[in-house]
Amino acid sequence: MRLICLPHAGGTASFFRSWAGAFGGGVEVLSARYPGRQDRIAEPCLESMAALADAVVEGLRPFLDRPLALFGHSMGASVAYEVALRLEDQYGVRPQGLYVSSRAAPHRVAPSSVHLQGDEAIIEHVRGLGGSDTAVLDDPDLRELVMPAIRSDFRIVGTYRAPSPIPVRCPIFAYVGDRDPNVGTADMEAWSEVAAGGFALRVLPGDHFYLVPQQGDLIRDLESRMASS
Template sequence: MSGAWLQIPDPKPSAAIRLLCLPHAGGTASLYRPWVKLLPDSIELVLVCLPGREQRCNEVMPADMQTLIALLSRAVKPILDKPWAVFGHSMGATVAHELALFLYSENLSGPEHIFVSAREAPQFQRGGSVHKLDDESLCRQLVKLGGTAPELLEIPELRALLLPAIRQDYHLIETSKVSSVQPLNCPITALVGRDDPELSTDDAQGWQQWTNSEFHLKEYSGNHFYLSDCPDLVVAHIVQKLHLAYPL
């Protein structure tokens, strides 16, 4: 069922709901693997492995969001046989939203809840030119955001391996446009780090207009990668929100 795109580190056939998790630009499924021990038996964790990383390091990330979503939607169809929610961090939040919009357009099962982390609402998306930076400037940007150990970027062999994939991700997200203005029918929760240099509370609050259901904004101490500092708090909040709809 998982194929190249999906990893289920702890299969739970009797789970009430699945939680699909999408990484940030340059990120991998490893960001979410600690969540396996934090989630109850009623939630099955499904990790998305995008092209250009981990076991797919020799694959190229699609150049545009529409192609990525078409491929990803095909991969997730097998998990739509039971309720599901989705958590996306940074770039992953945009991918999560676009995936839901695409599934709506195809009359397929949409998510029960979307958690958008460290990402501005689509109407505030500013694009960018990080993918055009030279290697040194790109490394400084990654260190500024956190989430990447500076010492790793000082190793030439690792830089040569990591930076092309990171550029592909940044090109994808910085050139993408929202595909639809249709609000979703599921709740949206926006999660932010109070000291995130890339995101204001107002930009995160803008997600409210993308749902016909409930919207919540949750703030945490920390920067763009606040969730690495307090995974237990983040997962507890996700479980609490999903518990409103399912007996977890």
């Protein structure tokens, strides 16, 4: 099976680097590298959820020969949901599981104006969420490089909502930290309303980036669920 990982707003594919060898031999981990960062830094950033999900699906076309599951953290959870819908609709591919982390269900996402308030407001919001990749914001040169992608991602986050959500046919498994400042268990439980194939929620200790200190427990849970799907 392939596990496709979708990063958070401002995140990069390397966020999931340590996952590559963490599963058994039966799971291949791939991480999406969005335009405008790392070795795609010269490419223009995408400005809408539809454009980003379409790009991910196009990138996945060579990898549809094996069963796959999708894991998305924060913004990546919304991307994963939209990708699952497109895979089902365009290719008849039903993921074996949609794993969503620290992001409200598509019809519960609240509009945000952070992307309209300038770089300092965005940076303050990013710091408030925590995460290991905030260190790059302390270096003016690195900040200059990463801010275009962060701005675009927060525009996507702030403008995305699915007022009439479409259920996915695969099971949805939701994860959230018990001290997440922005996403609560009710937000995650609402994913059950778009889970035609079943739903389960697990709450782990930690904040919005609980999956860093709790990586071991999370991966064991993911591996168990993928093995039984």
